[in-house]
Amino acid sequence: MNLVNHADNRPLAGLVVADFSRVLAGPYCTMLLADLGATVIKVESHAGDDTRQWMPPARDGVSTYYMSVNRNKQAIALDLSKEEDLEFAYAIIDRADIFIENFKPNGLKKFGLDKSQTLDRWPSLIHASITGFGTEGGAHLPGYDLLVQALSGFMHVTGDPDGPPTRAGVAIFDVVAGLHTTVGILAAVAERARSGKGQHVDIDLLSSTQAALVNQTTGNVACDNEPQRLGNDHPSLFPYGPFQAADGEIIICCGNNGQFRRLMEQLGQPEVADDPRFTEMALRNANREELRVLIETALRTQTIDTWFERLSSVKVPCAPIKTIGEGIRYSEQLGLNPISMAGEGEQAVPTVSSPIRLSRTPVRYDIAPPTINQDIDAVRAWVESTSARDVSEQSMQKVGG
Structure with missing residues (x-):
């Protein structure tokens, strides 16, 4: 069986993504890639992505948080501490164009999947890593969106002037980091088409947030302005x-x-x-x-x-x-079609439509957010019927061998 649909005319059809990310930033990125035609294999632990448990709300017992960022993917479950599962993970990455993960810095080194190890073993692979605060002084800090909202200064400028600092109503900077990761991956894909070489795409939530604070952070670094909370007022515009x-x-x-x-x-x-x-x-x-x-x-x-x-x-x-x-409902009145059914038949579920509208090769919603390990047989058959891309011979030994 071949998971890659070569008849698909979407822009990223033919690209294979080994998605070892979880929660929000990484899965949001890989959903965007999948919507645009990439084959995304979502690799989870047997306990599943954390967001599967984040309820309420839920639809038929499935977390809508999980549903929001996991359509159009194939799902398998592996335990990388087991040799057989680790070898299967290698086999998937052997055939992938893109490897994306948001493990803690150095958390994959013992599995031979640290960024230096992957680019040595798979020279044309694009390896994207998402961390909370980078791999140096902030490597020990957990990458939660709310921590970034606090440490970036975002909460300091959000809320009423006489009230407390306030968080955003959604994990907005996980989403922004997912967007930045997507842009970085697409840039690396374009560069690889010229050079034939892979590279590492490194995104951290704090840097992504500071870039997203645009005028507020630039006002500080350019003229030492320290923004304060203005409630719902704008610092530079009125009314x-x-x-x-x-x-x-x-x-x-x-x-x-x-x-x-x-x-x-x-x-x-x-x-x-x-x-x-x-x-x-x-x-x-x-x-x-x-x-x-x-x-x-x-x-x-x-x-x-x-x-x-x-x-x-x-x-x-x-x-x-x-x-x-x-x-x-207002979006529907405007003809923006904000709801799309992902999947087919009784398995189809309503999801929020992609905002990306392409005139010749539109986004599709072929696969509903998958259950844990639902595609293990299909992925295994695909591995058995295909060949590795460009594994470096000198790096084929087992980790630590």
Whole structure:
């Protein structure tokens, strides 16, 4: 049996990914690769990926956390401490283009799968590692997203000015690290097409987070600015955030003078756009509390829905604050098709659609998130019917032999 579908026209069809990652950052990366056509073999311990146990919520007893990042994959379970299973792991990597893992630094060395060992044994392999805080001084720190939110400064700038530091409502930097890993892998694939050589892709959550903090971190390193919590306000833009209407808060985002002028015209206060206190963004920031009073006095005369329709009609960026479910339904109203069924027949489950839309070779959702070890027979048959790619002869000895 061949797990690789050579009739598949998606961009990454033909690439084989040995996925030894777990939890979120790595599995998110490999799901993106699988959505785009790569054959992903998810290798777990017999206890399974930690996220299989992260409930509630669940669908038919399956963790929706696990479901969110594991569609389109083949799943097997191995115990690398057993020689037979380790040899099978080698056989899979023998045939893989990409090996991805998020073990603790040096955690794979005893299995012969440390980055220096893999690139020696498999010269064209792309080995991607995700750690929490790198492999030097932070090697001992566990890579949890919440720790990174704290140590990066993200929590320090999130929350109300007089309140405590606040975490994001999702493990956002695991996702960002997964995206960075995907970009790094694709860059390595492109470079290998020229050189024929593999390389190591090294991503750590802290560096990924600091890059994702963009203007906040750059403001610090470029001019020693130390950002503080502003609640829902923006440090550089105003009006930009929630404002009180008659029946609740509406988000308004004015990124330039033209948008601000149109906002004040709709609020019945066109003269405010010419007030010397508010004519430019820096002035509006300096006098934001006086401007907030003027804006909210007008907004309180109408409902959120009324303002959303009126302001949107003149291209003033605004939005009501919705729940997750309301956001999905709004996306459906816009024709964005946010829900896709992964798998076929009775095994199909609803998942959140990929945001990547390709005109000729679209994403597919062929495989539902797999159960533990469900594909062991298929993967074993594939190994037995295929040959290794480019194993270096001098590195074929057993680890420590």
